[in-house]
Amino acid sequence: MAVVIRNTVQEIKLKLLQSIHAATRKGAAGGVILAPCAKMNPKQVEQASDLLGNNEAALSFHCFYDTPNQMLCAVAEGGGLGSTHYASLALKDRLQQQQLLQGQLVVASFPESAQPTEAMVEAMLEQAFQSKGKEGDIRFFAPHQAACSVLLAEPDDIVRDFIKIRLELKGYLVHEARDGQEAYDAFLRHRPDLVVTELNLPILDGYQLIRSIQEQAQGSGQVIVLTDKLQEESRSRAYESGAADYVTKPLSFAELLWKMKRLTQTHENMRGVDGR
Amino acid sequence: MRMLHYYSEQALNGLREVLLGYGYIAMYYALVITFIYFLIFCLSIRHTFPLQRGIQYNRIQKLSGSEQLPPVSILVPAYNEELTIQENVRSLLALHYPEYEVIVVNDGSTDDTAKVMIEHFQLQEIRPTVASHMKTERVRGYYHNPDYPNLYFIDKENGGKADSLNAGINLSHYSLISTIDADSLLEKDALTRIARVYMENPQETVAVGGNVRIVNSCTVEDGIVKQIRFPKQLWPALQNVEYMKAFLGGRIGWSALNGLIIVSGAFGVFQKDKVIAVGGYRGGYPGEDMNIVIKLHRYCLENQIPYHVAFCPDAVCWTQAPDTYRILSSQRKRWGRGNLKNMVEEGVHMLFRPRYKVFGLLTIPYNILFETLNPYIRLTGLLAMLGYWLLNMADWKIVAVFMLVNLFSCFILSLGALLIEEKAFSRYPKLSDLNKMMLYSFLMFFGYRQLGVLWRLLGHIDFFRNNNSWGTMVRTQFNK
């Protein structure tokens, strides 16, 4: 029995790989959407194909449904990650309406997300299979593991969501906290490599959080402050408490990312030097 | 015998004339008071729209980080607050505001308030240069800890709340001061909201009052009000609708006329130089919050300084309302006493004098006639009713209609306040909260208002007896 299953996975994998290569043949990107679905008849597959083509993303999708694995696969030529993601919104909506969706959609664009190799395609299929039975957001296929863990302490929901999603896309493992106490508890529990925090936190304010973290980490905790306090005094006070860097709002994500990379790099170098 | 009969008949007729005349006076009194109420409430409602827009279209969170916000000295007089002072000061130190200081003044507490403060924040004694704008009781020490750069602590001998505020003013470093009760919970953006009102007219805005809301039955965690609920107990519930009526229905309107007579002691912001110019807070007697505002009006009007005493209803300070009859009555007697003292000391000088514009021509007369003298009018009204009954003058229909008209014209004002609350703020999330507000607004007229009059009268009696105690206020925890 096991042999049979592997064969069907092998089949879908090869078929998918073929489509992707066909789409990217001319050097364009190949957008891929995988949707775990219940039994779909050819007419429904065609409807899905039409739907995916008929929106502002203006991509033409080639869809096929793999019955043994119950997976709807859609490949578009010239689909960057953005437009593919956009198209998948409409697809998810329709599939949910028709009560066909059985898991979470997985979206990718080759070569943007990864190189279109057999291993990558298999990993993406794996991710789609694993999401069966779960409900929720559209997932992205990201091959690299979490390079680094970050604790994000930010009371503003919007900024927090923004940073979390972007960091996760870049491969970071993100722990969230909404206030100072939650942040401190999360720090003790997860011991992240890096902390990004606001100064205006409820319960335990930013300065106290930084000081407590430094006490725990014996002075080698890496904390970046991200805040809307623009005064010089706040900046110097933050540094005195033990912050490593200071980013002001309105947020420039590129600046934050660059500073985070720099901090983890110097930390790595220091570790290398000390041999610890 | 016939002479006696004749004279008694004459006397009774005379009495009937008097009572009839009184009836007309009472009617006019009621008409004028209702008219002024309606005027103020209409102004309040009319101002709700620009108010709502000001709240909706200003990005307060962004403003909270701005360098342009004026620095504020928050003064916190504390007397026997050992249970809650630490939590409350922590909460005050975590406001979302760029530059401010918190000055806690220990008013010679007999408990461990000072010890708790010094130990918890590891304060050390300092010797700052302190101004001597106002004389206060002896200060035993000033304390500070550079780890908490915004916090100062003054340990002083007992002198009362006004005295403590004056001591705080002497130490304060900024030109705006904010008075806060030690047991009040300030919302994180309250100071920013008031600062915005101030910044729109910084030279003329001499005082801005905040909105005081009742926190009983709300869930409070770590100094933040997490869940807002209408109070479950009777007394806080009645006070809640009373405050709403007074603050939203009354103060918005009065402030629009620049006739606002009081900025709540629980939360208000003042221009320090003007407060010093009027001699600081008057100590030794309750009602210092109304007193300072009256003095500010007087000072600015006499010196022809353009000014405005503003009210900022979206800046919220949560406070615990008394939940037993004893404490509530003690508080209201105190208020009655303070009100009378203020009118006698300051009010009479401004009564009906055009020099004092709206304040002298409308606010003070309104306050004297309809707040201070109200108990006496009601008392005589009661006697008159008795007279009507005894002399068979009463047509019950008239009396009933009169009372019903009175009831419903007051109730519509409560509805006005509820409308403002729902339109512009809507802090209570459930429909059941609105039902309760309606119910208690109605019930207010069946006993609570009458009790209010009684307490005010008792307060006046205390005044005449020169009884100057502060009464009882038992510190309880939140979440009751």
Add this chain to the structure above:
Amino acid sequence: MYSNLDIAITFLYVLLLLNVLFAALVYGVKLRRLARARAQQRFEERARDYRSYILVHMEGEEPLLAPPFTMNRAEQEAMQAWLNDMIEGLSGIPRERCIELCRRMGRADHYLDRLRTGSYGARLDAAYHLGCMRVQEAVPPLLQLLRSHPRNSAFFVIARAIAKCARSKQDIHEMVQIALKHNKGFYELLVDMVKEADIDHGALFAEYIQREDKALIQIGLCGLKAASEPRAASAVYRLLDSSDSAISALAAAIYLRSVHFIPRHAVHKLLRHPLEEIRLLAAEGIADLKLVSYAEALRQGVGDDSRRVAYASASGLLRLGEQGIIQLCAAAVDASGTTRGDELNQWIQDELRSLSGLQHDLEQLSRYNSLAYHYGKAAGVKQPIYRVV
């Protein structure tokens, strides 16, 4: 009396009716708000995927696409509010993408229309949203609206919107001119608004300082409050003599913050300035910059009329090392017999007392020794000197 009763009863009925209507109105407002909240909750669920699409691709090269589902009016407003938050909370490419998206969704045009033809409430709403979306074409109609608008909270909403949409310094300048006509001194608020504009505010404020108009000068000074480059110092120097005390105080604060060294003529001007505030800042500034050469000049400050200035000068001298301490002790002894002299002596002794408790700190210890020695020499009183063991 009978007819009176009839009138009264009719009045009562009218009143009762009004009460019922009002109560209905209150319930209406509440119920509508609750329904809206529920609808918004449902919409949040629906729009969640779209929102994460926006968040994920905000920095990509592909332009952001409008939502693939239709939205009713309330939902559009909710989406708009969320996009406003994005635009306000982020900077750089993500912000531009969101602004582009709003345009593509037709929101800019929608609000420009409402600005032209709507009711007052609609126009104000449009002004706010156009400001959030930084729609540059909106500036002329917004300026027009501002010109005829009374001075209240809404006035500032419109002014802020103009600042956010401003195309150039000229737009900002026009807005400021209109605002200043009301002559109410809300300079800090104007500066806060100008800082939201996408122009070089440093240059604009520096320009304003050079003008003759007092209001513009004050705006410029407020804007440069946090400045600390030497360039700012030279720019504000001439304003130290200004007749307006607010201007000279602000100028002095900026000057002292921005210089690294104060030339002699400036020191004299500042320490002798009629305003107490400026003398105070000067004393603190000399001490902060450790300008020992001015210890003698600072000694004059110890005799100042204002107690605060005297105290600041005294503590400043203490911080200026040996020279400062010598000057301070000499001044204290010279002034003995006067109230100021007594105060000085008291301060010195307080300082000695508090320093003597800090013997473990070498710096404080040497300061203590220095002060004790010189004070003892000047006053002829022997003070205990601690030695390091």
